[in-house]
Amino acid sequence: MPPIAPYRYFFFAAVILASAILQPTTFFRAAARILHIKQHLPVVNPAPAFLHTNRTLHTMAYEKELELALLAVQRAAILTKSVYSSHSKGTLTKTDSSPVTIGDFGAQALIIASIKSAFPDDEVVGEEDADDLRANADLKSLVWDLVQQAKLSDSAAEGSIGGPIKSADDMLTALDGGASQGGNKGRIWALDPIDGTKGFLRGGQYAVCLALMVDGVPTVGVIGCPNLPVDDKAPLDSKTGFDASSEGNGVLFGAVKGQGATSRALTDGKLAEPKKITMSPLPDVSQATFCESVEAGHSSHGDQAAIASKLGITKDSVRMDSQAKYCSIARGAGDLYLRLPTSKTYQEKIWDHAAGVVLVQEAGGEVSDAYGKPLNFGIGRTLKENKGIIAAPKSVHAQVIEVVKEVLSAKKD
Numbered sequence: 443m444p445p446i447a448p449y450r451y452f453f454f455a456a457v458i459l460a461s462a463i464l465q466p467t468t469f470f471r472a473a474a475r476i477l478h479i480k481q482h483l484p485v486v487n488p489a490p491a492f493l494h495t496n497r498t499l500h501t502m503a504y505e506k507e508l509e510l511a512l513l514a515v516q517r518a519a520i521l522t523k524s525v526y527s528s529h530s531k532g533t534l535t536k537t538d539s540s541p542v543t544i545g546d547f548g549a550q551a552l553i554i555a556s557i558k559s560a561f562p563d564d565e566v567v568g569e570e571d572a573d574d575l576r577a578n579a580d581l582k583s584l585v586w587d588l589v590q591q592a593k594l595s596d597s598a599a600e601g602s603i604g605g606p607i608k609s610a611d612d613m614l615t616a617l618d619g620g621a622s623q624g625g626n627k628g629r630i631w632a633l634d635p636i637d638g639t640k641g642f643l644r645g646g647q648y649a650v651c652l653a654l655m656v657d658g659v660p661t662v663g664v665i666g667c668p669n670l671p672v673d674d675k676a677p678l679d680s681k682t683g684f685d686a687s688s689e690g691n692g693v694l695f696g697a698v699k700g701q702g703a704t705s706r707a708l709t710d711g712k713l714a715e716p717k718k719i720t721m722s723p724l725p726d727v728s729q730a731t732f733c734e735s736v737e738a739g740h741s742s743h744g745d746q747a748a749i750a751s752k753l754g755i756t757k758d759s760v761r762m763d764s765q766a767k768y769c770s771i772a773r774g775a776g777d778l779y780l781r782l783p784t785s786k787t788y789q790e791k792i793w794d795h796a797a798g799v800v801l802v803q804e805a806g807g808e809v810s811d812a813y814g815k816p817l818n819f820g821i822g823r824t825l826k827e828n829k830g831i832i833a834a835p836k837s838v839h840a841q842v843i844e845v846v847k848e849v850l851s852a853k854k855d
């Protein structure tokens with residue numbers, strides 16, 4: 443056999459190196475087969491990358507969306523906290539008589555600017571718009587001041603969500619970016635910049651809520667709760683919904699469909715380390731702690747009390763504003779969330795539920811309407827096909843729905 447020219451060795455080595463870099467899994471599998479090595483090769487997607495376990499050659503689905511949503515909500519929470527501690531919250535009353543504050547406007551503008559910086563083609567269904575700010579220059583400049591001050595202390599984190607909004611006009615454009623009519627095609631974010639605005643104003647619970655829906659299915663959910671205790675198992679106070687004595691309040695929840703749910707401390711900079719959360723096992727539903735709205739106009743306290751009593755529940759309900767209710771049951775601090783309608787005409791808004799639903803599902807729960815029907819997030823800005831909300835651990839959800847139906851049908855008689 444004629445000798446191989448030295449440049450050919452170089453050529454073979456370059457081909458081998460290139461395949462190892464470009465197709466690592468195939469390369470190592472082929473090499474292992476040729477060399478008869480029984481080695482443990484990396485498994486694709488074994489666990490959520492955001493839990494920092496078993497990182498592999500492949501990134502997890504929606505990893506970038508989750509990180510962006512976590513940081514965007516964290517930055518918006520800096521703004522809402524600054525409004526919360528200031529003397530004036532610039533409250534207005536909307537046409538449906540519900541309140542909105544400068545915090546709602548500022549948080550929505552910041553979050554939509556972040557989404558558009560990373561995913562310019564995505565749509566957003568946001569609760570607020572810029573009409574009031576366009577009509578009132580003083581209000582616009584108040585919100586613009588707040589927006590300019592809300593920055594993540596870590597410059598890499600701040601840069602990764604698009605950095606500061608450049609001008610007051612860009613802020614209005616971002617705020618108006620939440621006008622999507624929703625639907626069941628493509629990528630649509632559902633945003634509630636301050637959920638539980640009444641809670642925010644009264645110093646109770648409120649939440650900054652963001653979900654990504656893919657083809658109408660809530661897929662990524664992030665919720666910031668500045669007034670919830672960081673300790674996942676801190677007892678819920680039956681009056682205010684949180685233990686005001688616990689130090690270091692502020693929690694950031696995250697979940698991706700099929701990848702589990704986490705909580706972590708809310709910070710002003712880089713993301714804190716996540717902890718996996720799950721619902722509490724509830725072998726006996728009569729031992730449940732159930733959460734409900736504070737406002738009697740938002741859900742029927744009477745129906746909820748009747749349901750609890752039929753289930754044999756003797757503990758007082760925990761009344762809490764906002765999607766902090768979903769968060770509290772997802773981390774096992776409570777067990778059930780009952781939201782029975784108070785009116786025949788009210789349609790629940792998708793931004794009041796999308797993020798909380800992903801969180802509860804990923805923590806081992808099931809969420810449906812009061813009749814056990816799946817929630818349909820793909821038909822517009824509201825859940826018009828559904829009435830009420832019931833969230834419970836999977837093991838008892840059907841049992842709770844049976845009792846809800848009994849209570850509702852007894853009312854019709």
Ligand SMILES: Nc1ncnc2c1ncn2[C@@H]1O[C@H](COP(=O)(O)OS(=O)(=O)O)[C@@H](OP(=O)(O)O)[C@H]1O
Nearest residue numbers: 636637638639640735736737739740762763764788
């Ligand atoms: N009539 C009626 N029925 C049901 N829900 C309603 C109703 N009116 C308003 N809303 C929405 O309730 C959102 C706040 O829900 P909460 O569970 O936090 O209510 S409560 O404040 O604790 O009572 C609240 O969200 P925010 O506006 O983001 O605060 C509203 O979207």
Ligand SMILES: [Mg+2]
Nearest residue numbers: 540541569639
């Ligand atoms: Mg509102």
Ligand SMILES: [Mg+2]
Nearest residue numbers: 634637638794
């Ligand atoms: Mg809301």
Ligand SMILES: [Mg+2]
Nearest residue numbers: 569634636637
């Ligand atoms: Mg809101």
